[in-house]
Amino acid sequence: MPPARHRRRPRAVRTLLAGAGAIALGLSGLVLVTGTGARAADVDLITNGGFEAGALTGWSCTGGTVQSATVHSGSYALRSTPGAGDTGECTQTVAVKPSSAYTLSSWVQGSYAYLGARGTGGTDPSTWTTSAGWAQLSTGFTTGPATTSVTVYLHGWYGQAAFLADDVSLVGPGGPQPSQSPTSPSSPSPTATATATGSPTATATATATATGSPTGTPTKPPGLPKHVLTGYWQNFDNGAAVQRIGDVPAAYDIIAVAFADATATPGALSFTLDPALSSRLGGYTDAQFKADIAAKRAAGKRVVLSVGGQNGTVSVADPASAANFADSAWSLMRTYGFDGIDIDLENGVNATYLGQALHAVAAKAGSGFVLTMAPQTIDMQSTGMEYFKLALNVKDVLTIVNTQYYNSGAMNGCDGNVYAQGTENFLTALACIQLQGGLRPDQVGLGVPASTSAAGGGYVSAGVVNAALDCLAAGTDCGSYRPGTTWPGIGGAMTWSTNWDASAGSPVAGTIGAHLHAMP
The missing domain is CATH 2.60.120.260 (Galactose-binding domain-like)
Structure with missing residues (x-):
């Protein structure tokens, strides 16, 4: 079995005070x-x-x-x-x-x-x-x-x-009859x-x-569709279907390789293909892994290296560790052909120094850099929380935040009401917090488990996810919570994981992916 740090187990349910007063905002100006x-x-x-x-x-x-x-x-x-x-x-x-x-x-x-x-x-x-x-x-x-x-x-x-x-x-x-076109040179x-x-x-x-992070006019990396499907690929065997990168269905626009490893150097990353997984796959070599990544990129997909997981220990809390993170991340991107980085740190982040590190990586990578995040639900309850601060700090280079809308228990929505996980209202009312809190619509995605085996709680069917996407984008198929506005540019959806999706018969790739790519 893989090391325990690689395995996502149900987290203890955390509670949050009900009502709008529980949302303590801390927006940057x-x-x-x-x-x-x-x-x-x-x-x-x-x-x-x-x-x-x-x-x-x-x-x-x-x-x-x-x-x-x-x-x-x-x-x-x-x-x-x-x-x-x-x-x-x-x-x-x-x-x-x-x-x-x-x-x-x-x-x-x-x-x-x-x-x-x-x-x-x-x-x-x-x-x-x-x-x-x-x-x-x-x-x-x-x-x-x-x-x-x-x-x-x-x-x-x-x-x-x-x-x-x-x-x-x-x-x-x-x-x-305006006298001239507003876009006239x-x-x-x-x-x-x-x-x-x-x-x-x-x-x-x-x-x-x-006075904070670098600024600019942020844009989505070229080549990605309007609404993207992100899936985590497991570099370990925990009972889900084992896959090569090349086995991941084409419906996935972004593939997050889970996970990078911490090193003895603060902030620095490493990555090694899991030997047990390689054995299960009949000998999956570094060369084959790199070739699969290159083939996905040639097909217009993006492959990023995920940092963290439930027990991830990477810490970026000062200038030195920020520099170590940036240098090692960029080295791994060049070695394996990764398009960027995914932040899935579930034991705390430092918005200032991790933001500096991510901006440094983005500067090295250029316009094709892909930056994704998968915070826990509680981490995105208000802009005063460190993970939300990080997302806003790196908004100029951020591709999408796919909050994990599972393993959390009931949480506050943007209307001040409390919603139970595993419902459409939970997805829409909590995504609304980010949409109203400063992220662009295309930077907000819905993170869901691929099956009941993939998470301890919060599973919803593919049809419910599609209804939530339609509610946010067009105001249709809403549950009892209906947002006061719509966001036609909503970013997409994410699942843990492509392996669990394959085990369940690919409802995420086949149903959610098809729906996302058909949305206007």
């Missing part, structure tokens, strides 16, 4: 200051963006009022107070033109103020800050070919203090200057100054 920018054909499409009507004319709010005590400009500004079960959201739906570029901005003040747009027909933008004084949020998007309206929103967070907003604008082509692009403590995303030409 993002402030952008808009420069010259607007094109000749552009107009501000927001009605009453400065709230100078002295009322909420044009806006629909759950807990908002217009006040004059604290304003950014003029005489009035919005004040909205979230409740235990809502975020104090204010929205406005505006007419837009298809296939056109828009810049959205607002001045905000207070804890956990969010700005974004829904129904853009592409990737819906969202940004946030927490600031004691007025700070400007700005983001942008391009409408889809059939999009004629979008909904702009401002909101805070459940049970948190009130936030203020003023001078909201949505700048882009307006009127029945002769039209100057909006410019922005950004100051960030996290890893923001900005559209426009941007100059960034960071």
Whole structure:
């Protein structure tokens, strides 16, 4: 049998206080200051963006009022107070033109103020800050070919203090006949200057100054589909079907090789094919393993080396161990042909130093680098938790976070209610926390066990997973929990493991994989 550290056993159920008060956010701030920018054909499409009507004319709010005590400009500004079960959201739906570029901005003040747009027909933008004084949020998007309206929103967070907003604008082509295309080369692009403590995303030409991790415009590695299926491949034999990398079905877009080994050098990694597995496979050599990885890559798949597992002991907690991690990870990537790294550390992470290490690996690897994560459910309950901080710190190089929605017991959803594992509501209401907490939709995936044998609890059928994906992406097939918005760009799904999936008759590859790849 393989060493115990390689085997995923049921974890003790951890409990979390019910209610919205249990979610203690700790978002990093993002402030952008808009420069010259607007094109000749552009107009501000927001009605009453400065709230100078002295009322909420044009806006629909759950807990908002217009006040004059604290304003950014003029005489009035919005004040909205979230409740235990809502975020104090204010929205406005505006007419837009298809296939056109828009810049959205607002001045905000207070804890956990969010700005974004829904129904853009592409990737819906969202940004946030927490600031004691007025700070400007700005983001942008391009409408889809059939999009004629979008909904702009401002909101805070459940049970948190009130936030203020003023001078909201949505700048882009307006009127029945704009004088020129918003994407015309002769039209100057909006410019922005950004100051960030996290890893923001900005559209426009941007100059960034960071006090935290490096910044940039993150993109998915080239060649991956819109919705990806990730599967862990077991480098050990624990009763599941044994496989070569070449045996993993083509439905898996990302294959995570489990696991890298710790060494005597703090932070450093090593990897060795398990001799017992090799024997079961009739002699699986390093050369064959490398050839299988190369063949998967040639077929458009990605293969990453997973670090951790339930008993993984790799620790990156200072500059020296961060450098050791980066150097050894890059060496293994070159030796075996891995496309990147998966972080599955289940005994604590240091967001600062592991973030530095991952950025160093990404810098060595370049644009094709794949970074995946598989935190436990409890690790992603709020942005104040270290694993969530890590995800936000490396957002600029992060491919997808596939939270393990199993082996956890009941947990809080983003609406403040408690949901039992092994249900559609558990998947959708907990994924919503990440979607509202700062990750892009394409960076959020649903991690599920391939069978009842693969985890101690939390198994759901492939059909339930597909329903949860549809609920998050399109608002259809939802359970009793229905999110207030949709995320058509939802990242995908993950399973532990490709081996257990094969043992069960491949429901993940055959049913979930097919569904993901058919989603618009």
